[in-house]
Amino acid sequence: MTLNLNEAALLRRHNAIGNEWRDAHAGARLPVSNPATDDVFASVPDSDAIDARAVADAACLAFPAWAALPAHNRAQCLKRWHALIVAHADDLATLISTEQGKPLKESRGEVMYGASYVEWFAEEAVRTYGDIVPAAVAGRRMTVLKEPVGPIAAITPWNFPLAMIARKIAPALAAGCTVVAKPAEDTPLTALALVYLAQQAGVPAGVLNIVTASREHTPAVVDAWLQDSRIRKITFTGSTPVGKHLARESAGTLKKLSLELGGNAPFIVFEDAEIAASIDGLMASKFRNGGQTCVCPNRIYVHDSVYDDFVAQLTQRVAALHVGPATESESMIGPMINARAVEKIVRHIDDAVARGARVTTGGTRVRANDGPHYFAPTVLIDVTPDMALSCEETFGPVAPIFRFSSEADVIAQANDTPFGLAAYFYSNDVKRIWRVAQALETGIVGINEGAIASEAAPFGGVKESGYGREGSRYGLEDYMHTKYLCQGLLD
Numbered sequence: 001m002t003l004n005l006n007e008a009a010l011l012r013r014h015n016a017i018g019n020e021w022r023d024a025h026a027g028a029r030l031p032v033s034n035p036a037t038d039d040v041f042a043s044v045p046d047s048d049a050i051d052a053r054a055v056a057d058a059a060c061l062a063f064p065a066w067a068a069l070p071a072h073n074r075a076q077c078l079k080r081w082h083a084l085i086v087a088h089a090d091d092l093a094t095l096i097s098t099e100q101g102k103p104l105k106e107s108r109g110e111v112m113y114g115a116s117y118v119e120w121f122a123e124e125a126v127r128t129y130g131d132i133v134p135a136a137v138a139g140r141r142m143t144v145l146k147e148p149v150g151p152i153a154a155i156t157p158w159n160f161p162l163a164m165i166a167r168k169i170a171p172a173l174a175a176g177c178t179v180v181a182k183p184a185e186d187t188p189l190t191a192l193a194l195v196y197l198a199q200q201a202g203v204p205a206g207v208l209n210i211v212t213a214s215r216e217h218t219p220a221v222v223d224a225w226l227q228d229s230r231i232r233k234i235t236f237t238g239s240t241p242v243g244k245h246l247a248r249e250s251a252g253t254l255k256k257l258s259l260e261l262g263g264n265a266p267f268i269v270f271e272d273a274e275i276a277a278s279i280d281g282l283m284a285s286k287f288r289n290g291g292q293t294c295v296c297p298n299r300i301y302v303h304d305s306v307y308d309d310f311v312a313q314l315t316q317r318v319a320a321l322h323v324g325p326a327t328e329s330e331s332m333i334g335p336m337i338n339a340r341a342v343e344k345i346v347r348h349i350d351d352a353v354a355r356g357a358r359v360t361t362g363g364t365r366v367r368a369n370d371g372p373h374y375f376a377p378t379v380l381i382d383v384t385p386d387m388a389l390s391c392e393e394t395f396g397p398v399a400p401i402f403r404f405s406s407e408a409d410v411i412a413q414a415n416d417t418p419f420g421l422a423a424y425f426y427s428n429d430v431k432r433i434w435r436v437a438q439a440l441e442t443g444i445v446g447i448n449e450g451a452i453a454s455e456a457a458p459f460g461g462v463k464e465s466g467y468g469r470e471g472s473r474y475g476l477e478d479y480m481h482t483k484y485l486c487q488g489l490l491d
């Protein structure tokens with residue numbers, strides 16, 4: 001896919017530090033490739049600890065003035081940024097599809113999804129209320145203020161190159177924090193374009209800074225921020241092992257953390273569910289972004305009495321999904337992000353089949369002549385808990401279907417994982433709906449609904465899926481601390 005942008009300036013090739021776009025101090029470059037073909041089409045700085053400290057310096061310098069700016073003014077900046085993101089939606093979608101691979105229609109959807117967080121937090125910036133507490137003692141006034149936590153570091157994943165960074169930066173800026181950001185090594189260009197648009201929107205120099213780095217240099221960048229006592233919070237979306245590393249290493253300076261980590265979402269279809277609706281919900285949640293989302297169903301449990309019907313209908317729908325490059329208008333599933341992603345999918349399917357599962361559609365690589373990372377959307381049946389894909393996140397277009405016959409058993413199986421991000425179930429029994437929703441150990445539950453994400457809702461997990469929330473007023477709280485003022489001598 002050639003990069004044909006309406007506004008060439010959106011293709012940024014440097015780090016944004018203060019009011020400058022700079023190369024990495026050592027001059028190293030990181031190639032950026034298109035996952036559809038593996039062809040390198042751009043490069044960005046391969047930064048290290050020195051660059052990380054330079055952006056931290058810029059963010060710290062800018063913090064007092066940004067924090068002191070009236071919330072109304074910060075909101076205006078965010079509103080202008082939102083308008084620019086929407087105005088450049090086509091270019092941003094092209095950038096997303098070229099570096100991440102998802103079909104253009106989905107990329108456009110991601111731009112609007114990411115933009116919705118910017119708009120939401122622009123509107124919330126002016127509502128960061130505190131409290132007046134009735135004093136227990138005469139002559140005292142007790143007041144609670146909300147203040148920005150300070151400069152923060154945002155470390156973001158490749159699966160949603162725009163939405164994930166937007167939903168971290170927007171609440172941070174709304175709260176009055178300044179930001180240092182590092183996008184995933186596979187998808188730096190969308191994030192750089194977003195920062196460029198924020199500058200165009202009038203976000204002052206040093207308030208929003210970004211460095212790019214390779215997989216090899218990322219630990220040095222992140223360690224520099226972990227050790228820097230001026231960085232008061234880290235917000236991270238990615239794997240549970242990395243999240244645990246951040247939790248351990250940030251203890252030295254007791255930073256606030258928001259960790260949106262791995263998932264292993266169950267999707268349960270009860271015998272009283274509307275089967276057609278449950279299949280619609282599963283298609284939407286499982287195959288979005290080619291199955292490369294933390295919240296997509298990883299274990300699908302279908303009641304014995306409707307199993308065969310469900311499998312037949314699902315197989316037909318999945319077999320009809322068009323796999324292809326972002327540029328083919330009928331594409332529903334793009335390439336996987338890289339060779340490692342495809343290898344994991346193959347390993348999970350091979351393991352499941354060796355242990356007795358059967359493939360009803362897909363199961364193989366496809367379009368090998370067009371590129372190395374295409375994989376056919378797959379349905380696996382007769383799946384059992386001893387298979388690797390029941391305890392590891394596949395992160396690909398594979399729908400493994402387990403059979404169950406009792407509500408208590410399926411809840412026990414659904415909860416039998418260290419992860420707790422999202423869960424879904426379909427049922428028409430109102431008593432069951434409340435019982436099951438409360439019994440599921442996850443931060444998010446989709447009830448007769450597969451599309452759960454929204455800028456107005458708190459997104460995040462429990463157990464080893466992390467802590468902290470993104471989106472909604474809870475997401476804004478996470479960038480602020482609470483200060484109590486106790487004033488005496490008032491009588």
Ligand code: SIN
Nearest residue numbers: 159292293294295453
């Ligand atoms: C994720 O995969 O981490 C986020 C998906 C979403 O926002 O729906």
